[in-house]
Amino acid sequence: MGDATGIEWTDATWNPVVGCSIVSPGCTNCYAMSMAARIERMQPGSHYAGTTQPSKAGPVWTGKLALAPEHILLAPLRWRKPRRIFVNSMGDLFHEDVPDAWIDQVLAIMAMSPQHTYQVLTKRAARMRAYFDARRTGDPWAEAADLVADALGLADHPAVLEPSGLPLPNVWLGVSTEDQRRADERVPDLLATPAAVRFVSAEPLLGPIKFYSLTPVRNEQGATEAWLDPLRGLQFGPGQHETAKLDLVIVGGENGPRPMHPDWARDLRDQCAAAGTAFFFKQWGSYEPAVDRERDDPDWRLDYSWKFADGDKMKWLNLAGGTGFHGERFHVMRRVGKANAGRLLDGAEHNAMPEVRHG
DSSP: OBSSOSOTTOSEEEOSEEBOOOOSGGGTTOHHHHHHHHHHHHSTTSTTTTSEEOOTTSOEEOSOOEEOOHHHHTHHHHOOSOOEEEEOTTBOTTOTTSOHHHHHHHHHHHHTOTTSEEEEEESOHHHHHHHHHTTSSSOTTHHHHHHHHHHHTOSOGGGTSOOOOSSOTTEEEEEEOOSHHHHHHHHHHHHTSOOSEEEEEEOSOOSOOOGGGEEEEEOTTSOEEEEEETTTTEEESSSEEEOOOOOEEEEEOOSSSOOOOHHHHHHHHHHHHHHTOEEEEEEOOSEEEEEEHHHHOTTOOSOTTHHHHTGGGEEEEOTTSOOSSOSTTOEEEEEOOHHHHOSOBTTBOOBOOOOOOOO
16 A cells, blocks of 8 residues: 555556455466565555465465455545545455445545545455445445444544435446457446446456447357447447446556557557547557568568567467467567566657546
């Protein structure tokens, strides 16, 4: 947790729950596993203890989860200056083993600090949807607010948390979608969840994503019965009607061994531009484009043997994600490190954000 962060699209991080488990390909090289292991070594006996274990590939999650101690859990209530706060960079708030009572306390703290904007990101979109479905009426976090108020020594806590219902005006809800399959699985649940702002983090982006062809409903035979255009807020088949929509798409390459094809990021940029959706390009990751064959070598005249001279610093990548020499939109990608690769897409930064909404 920190009152500052190097994550480009937020101002601070807050980790009320720590620990996780791998659920999809985007988790494979998760920086949080290494960070958690480092904290375990530096702070023996902390709530991170037992959340990771060593493996041949480095630290990996054990599946153990822990609620943060009180001084961390209540920290945003002490932060007076308004800021955007990324919730749970060191785990997943909606992990299947996180008790509802823990989530209740976290949401109560968010409701009690309306000066902040909370950005909650999950890979467990179905669990998030089910959690909020059960809390659509009344004042769902009143009991949790009692616990928080008692911890703060507040005698008259009802004035702190007024009945708010849903959505909480200062809470953004988002899902990670590293490829088309995960977008198809997670975005429909996000759209069905009440939220002031809905966003997608396509990081690490591991393949192309077409938001206008998401398939939220299939019949027993596996045939598509309906599909979505979540950037414009439309559902098709049968008929056409309006739905909730995405307010923000964040795109980034992996700070690790898997390069991002430039056209995957460009296509998402262009989809957002056409729909009027905020687009934020976070980073290239470890790799930057070295050769765009169609632009730089249309006649295949270059000697690509230089790729082998640099060992693992060079990788080949085509539009479909293949690493063979041929394929549509063949690129040579060069490993230069996150800092050197930067965050310019076709020479420009993309920093759009949706309007911050507060109650």
